[in-house]
Amino acid sequence: MTEGIHHALARAREAANGKDIRIGGGASIIQQYLREGLIDELHIAITPTILGGGERLFDNVDLRKLGYECVRFEASEKVTHVILQHNK
Numbered sequence: 001m002t003e004g005i006h007h008a009l010a011r012a013r014e015a016a017n018g019k020d021i022r023i024g025g026g027a028s029i030i031q032q033y034l035r036e037g038l039i040d041e042l043h044i045a046i047t048p049t050i051l052g053g054g055e056r057l058f059d060n061v062d063l064r065k066l067g068y069e070c071v072r073f074e075a076s077e078k079v080t081h082v083i084l085q086h087n088k
Contacts, residue, residue, distance in 0.1 A: 005029075005032050005033055005036065005038065006036075006038075009021070009033075009038060023039070026055055027054075027055035027056065027057045027059075028055065030042075030057060031057070031058075031059075031060070031061050034061050034063070034066060034068070035061065035066065037066060037067060037086055037088070039086060040085065040086055040088075041083060041084070041085050041086070042068070042083070042084040042085075043081065043082075043083050044057075044081070044082045044083075044084070045079050045080070045081055046079065046080040046081075046082065047078065047079050047080075048078075063084065066086075067086050067087045067088070068084045068085065068086050068087070069084065069085060069087060070082060070083070070084055071083050071084070071085045
């Protein structure tokens with residue numbers, strides 16, 4: 001998609017026919033959707049794996065200011081699940 005995130009989301013909604021939509025892409029794509037408040041729920045699975053440098057998912061993104069809050073947090077020995085929701 002080269003027409004922007006709003007166009008991509010409209011196309012995805014049309015294709016999903018009322019079902020949930022999942023966003024694919026790297027940190028910069030997710031950041032764009034977060035900044036626009038277009039992500040209703042974000043599920044992050046954190047594992048204790050060192051991958052290298054990469055992009056930081058929340059660099060320059062103030063989730064609290066954008067209206068997101070942690071609604072669920074579950075930790076186990078191998079993974080931590082964090083669910084964030086947008087308060088519209």
